[in-house]
Structures are given as structure tokens and as C-alpha cells.
Amino acid sequence: MSFSTRILCIGAGHVGGPTMAVIADRCPHVRVTVTDINKQRIDAWNSNDLPIYEPGLDEVVKRARGRNLFFSTDVAAGIREADIVFVSVNTPTKAFGEGAGRAADLQYWEKTAREILAHSDRGKIVVEKSTLPVRTAAAMARILNSNGRGIRFQVLSNPEFLAEGTAMRDLEQPDRVLIGSEETPEGIAARRAVADLYATWVPRERVIESNVWSAELSKLTANAFLAQRLSSINAMSALCERTEADIDEVAYAIGTDSRIGPKFLKASVGFGGSCFKKDILNLVYIAQSYGLREVAEYWEAVVRMNEWQQARFVRTMLANMFNTVAGKRIAVLGFAFKADTGDTRESPAMTVTRALIAERARVVITDPKALANARVDLQDVGDAVEFDADPYRAAQGAHAIAVTTEWAVYKTLDYKRIYDAMEKPAFVFDGRNILDHRALFEIGFNVFPIGKTPLKHV
DSSP states (O other): OOOOOEEEEOOTTTHHHHHHHHHHHOTTTTTEEOSSSHHHHHHTTTTTOOSOOOHHHHHHHHHHTTTTTEEEHHHHHHHHSSEEEEEOOOOOOOSSSSTTTTTBBBHHHHHHHHHHHHHOOOOOOOHHHHHHHTTTEEEEEEHHHHHHOOOOOOOOEEOOOOOSSSSSHHHHHSSEEEEEEEEEHHHHHHHHHHHHHHHSSGGGEEEEEEEHHHHHHHHHHHHHHHHHHHHHHHHHHHHHHHOOOOOOHHHHHTTTSSOOTTTTTTOOOOOSSSHHHHHHHHHHHHHHHOOOOOHHHHHHHHHHHHHHHHHHHHHHHHTTTTOTTTTTTEEEOOOOOSTTOOTTTTTTHHHHHHHHHHOOOHEOOOOOOOOHHHHHHHHGGGGGEOOSSOOOHTTTOOOOEEEEEOOGGSSOOOOHHHHHHSSSOOOEEEETOOOOOHHHHHOOOOOEEEEOOOOOOO
16 A cells, blocks of 8 residues: 555654554554564554553554554664654653753653664654653754755654543544644744644644744643642642641632633642653753742642642551551552553552551552552562452451542442451541542541541541
């Protein structure tokens, strides 16, 4: 079959895989290849057991795979053949040197840029899909265009705005698609070419074009604003608990204000995931590098509040379980950072679990999709933690349940059965406010929600 355009994506992770699957599904006239140096990951993409869980992903991959969607470890061949190269490699926070703990680690990004240059015999459109610091595209353009062969590359920024658990819906019906380029005739032409690709299924008015620096900064800003709302409502949840106010009632009241709106006002044990903390700390580092100390301190406080909320959740458990959990079995319901994903990166459950282990608790973790990742994340703690896919077995003989992921299945469990199998007094610490607290109390539980008055028998 003849294809009008050949697209390559370097990086087959949570962003690259689903994004390319949707592009291939919606654009049958385009050949899409996803490459990664991780052979095990590529083998999984070519199997019936995909390497990531995302509702709706399986169906889309199966429709397009082998038709115009291909997964390969041959990065060099993919670069040679491609007209457009999406770069979706990992950009973790630096763990060493200048900016450690805040700045983005760009070593994989730079290696990818040099690999694109090494295997290109003609100019290409290179699209940043990874979340990167502002003005990174300019650095990539310098690497690519300093080739001495007269080959010119156009570097664009096309940040992702995906939420895990709803990524397929976010891709198929996006609020917006943002594409940034240099404001040159060549840059604008490249930008329009990528915009035309998305316009195959996205209404044109939702395809936003900007300069490349605005696009890069918009991604960091969007995540910072969303995390700020979560930290803000969590800060108020602590005040609600002291004043007998109800955080859900407060959130509803302020959410009806059209200037504020209701989204991201759900109090919880804290936010997690691969983006929020990393992107905010990156923003902090950028502000510091430009001498904007007050800006850096403002955004850093959002991360500190999130960490405080997670620590406060554990302190609440200790304070109400007679100031000790040593030797007590604690069932942690949910280890993914949010429902409908198996991703455990920066999960609040990780912080809670490690804090409980430090207090000598016997922790058992249950989760519908994240147990494999949980085992990897906690491999250093040995037999201090157990794993069980069955929440009833996890809770058997437990002194307390801690709900740390908002899986829908946890709302429908038989809590009378669970209560009968637990040690007494039995405690529920609902870190997601998803359970019927009054019903739990009437069963016999001592119930501790977030931002609400606890319901206690003892």
C-alpha cells in the first residue's frame, strides 16, 4: 500500500504508544512506526498483552496494527524512512549534578537528536512530544542543523495533554491540540503539515498554533495549574477537619462559581503520576535560572503541600490507632496513582506504604492493575509487604484499611464481610472519599475521610 506520509515515533511509552495508535487509526493514509530500544516493550506492543493498560487502547491497536501501525526496535531504519519524527523519550528529573532534583534530565533527548541526525539523508520535521523545558526546541534545532551537509530540520513542539485512564478519549476528542514552531515560512509550513494531520479527526478550531516557546511553556503551565488546584483543595481539607466543615460541600459551593469551575477540586491523599511533580519542579528550576526567586518559591509550595498531605494521612492513621501500627496488618486498597491505569509513578500509595513500613506495620497491597509495578517499586523492602489481587483476602485479619486509589470496584465491595474478617476495632481511612462513610460507620467501622468529621466508635 502506498502512503502519503511516513511518521516515526521514538519512544513507545504511555504517550508515544497511544498517540501513534490513534493517529494510525484515524489516518489510514499515513504509515506510523513506533520504535524503542527496549525489545521487551516492543514485543509486548506486538502481542495481545500490551505493555500499558489504558481503557480502549487494545481495540485501537488491533484495528491499525499490521495495516499502517508498526512497532519495531530498528530506530535507524525508522529515521531514514520517516518524513515526520515524533520524539517521545523519557525526560526524568535529574538525579545528579547541577539542578539535581528539579531540572529535567535531557541526556536521552540529546542522544535521540544526535541519532536522528546520524541517520537522516534529507530534511525532516521533528516534533517534540516529550515534556521539555522552554527553549529546548531551539537547542535541538542547533544540534540538527549544525550538520555541515546542508540538511535543514524544522523542530516543532506538540505537547501532550493526556490524563492516564482517559488517554484514548483525550486523543480522540481533545480539548485542544497545540503545535508550536519558529515563526519563519519554513517553520509555519511544517506546523501546518502537522496541523493538517490532526485535522483529519480534530475540528480545526481546536488545533492551536503558536510559537515554539509558547507551546513548550504551555505544557508545564497546564500541569502546574492543575496541581495547584489539587494542593489548594487539599490544604482546605485539613482546615475542614478541624472546623467540622465538609470539604465536598465546600468544593461544590466554590465550584459553582463560573470563575472557578468544579474540576480538580476533589480532596484526596494527594496527587501522583509522572507529570505533575516533575513538571512543577522543572518550572521551579527554570524560574530560579532566570532569577525569579518568588516565582520559584510559589510553585515549589504546591509540591510541598502535596507531600504534606500524604504525610498527614499517615499521621492521622497513627494518631487514631493508639499511636502505633507496629505489628498491625494494614490493607492498602490501590497502588496505582489513579484509577484506570497500572502506572504507579509518584503514587501517594507508595509514600503511605513506605511510611507504614517505617512504623513496622505489616502492609498488604491490593490493586486491579498495578500489582506488577508495585512489586518492582517495593522490591527493596523484602517481606515487609505482601501483595494480593483479592481485596477480601488483603483485608482478612487487618486492623485497618487505607483507600489510596479511587478504583470503582472499591465502592461495591461487601464491607460487612470485610468488617467481620478484620481485627477490632476496625478502621477505614478513605484517602479518596469514595466510600459511603455513614454506612461503614453503621457496620461498625471507625471511619476517617479526607476533609470531613470522622465517624468514631472509639
